[in-house]
Structure formats: structure tokens, C-alpha cells
Amino acid sequence: MTAPDLALGVAGLIGSGVAVIHGRLVQRLMVAPIRQQFSVAPGGQRTMARLVGPLLQFSTFGWFTGGITLIVAAYCLAPDTQFALGLLVGSHFLFGAAANLNATRRAHPGWILMAIAVTLILYSLSAHR
Incomplete structure (x- = not known):
């Protein structure tokens, strides 16, 4: 395994780890x-109650599956495929880091870890080209 492959795998571990922690916190602090609140509301509000969880966890799912994808790419896939997947997942991680930074406006583990993952992805992609 080369250093760029290792960097891609570590970025995947970070992304999936952040997703698991994010998912638990979002479920406990926001979804529940x-x-x-919506479950005691009349009629149409119950539909919103059923949508809250999936909508708030959508990014969690993307980060987790993106992380798993990077891990698999690092170990099993050709450099061109790694490059394409790195761009796709890296852009998703970058958006998450930027959104988290914008929301918190201070040092926060979420955007810092995602920024580290994006940096590792960029290192891996630059080494393959």
C-alpha cells in the first residue's frame, strides 16, 4: 500500500467516524x-415528524457511505477510480466542513476533522496525477 492509498483510507475512516458521532448527536439533540414536538400536533404535522429524522440524517448517511467508499477505493480500486471517487466524496466532505464552520464560527471537531479528511484526499489525488 502506498502513502496516497493510506491517506485515502484514513480520510475514509475519519469521514465514517465523524458520521457515526454526528448521527448519534443529531438523533439525540435534534431529531428526538x-x-x-410534532407528534402532539394535529394531522399534517405528523408527516413532518416522520420526515425530520431522515432529512437531518441525510448528510450523516452520505458521510458514512462516502467514508466506506474511500476505504474500499484505497484497498481495492485502480488509481483512476480512486481519483473519481476522491473528487466526489471529497466535495461532499468539503461542503460538510464549510457548512459546519459557517454554523459554528469557531473551532469545532466536526469541521476540523472533515477538513483533515479533505486534505488527505487532496494529497492522495495529487499523488495519483
């Missing part, structure tokens, strides 16, 4: 209270 919002669902409870």
Missing part, C-alpha cells in the same frame, strides 16, 4: 425533540 423535534419529533416529540
Whole structure:
């Protein structure tokens, strides 16, 4: 395994790890209270209660599957495929880091870890070209 492959795999581990922690926190701190609030509301509000969880966890799912994809790419796939997947997943991680930085406006583990993952992806991609 080369250093660029290792960097891609580590970026995947970081992305998936951040996703798991993010998912648990979002579920506990946001989804559960919002669902409870909407569950006592009349009619159409219950539809919103069912949508809250999947919508708030959509980014979690993307980060987790993106991380797993990078790990698999690092170990099993050709450099051209790694490059394409690195661009796709890296852009998703970059958006997550930027959104988190914009929301927190301070040092926060979420955007810092995602920024590290993006840096590792960029290193891996630059080494393959």
C-alpha cells in the first residue's frame, strides 16, 4: 500500500467516524425533540415528524457511505477510480466542513476533522496525477 492509498483510507475512516458521532448527536439533540414536538400536533404535522429524522440524517448517511467508499477505493480500486471517487466524496466532505464552520464560527471537531479528511484526499489525488 502506498502513502496516497493510506491517506485515502484514513480520510475514509475519519469521514465514517465523524458520521457515526454526528448521527448519534443529531438523533439525540435534534431529531428526538423535534419529533416529540410534532407528534402532539394535529394531522399534517405528523408527516413532518416522520420526515425530520431522515432529512437531518441525510448528510450523516452520505458521510458514512462516502467514508466506506474511500476505504474500499484505497484497498481495492485502480488509481483512476480512486481519483473519481476522491473528487466526489471529497466535495461532499468539503461542503460538510464549510457548512459546519459557517454554523459554528469557531473551532469545532466536526469541521476540523472533515477538513483533515479533505486534505488527505487532496494529497492522495495529487499523488495519483
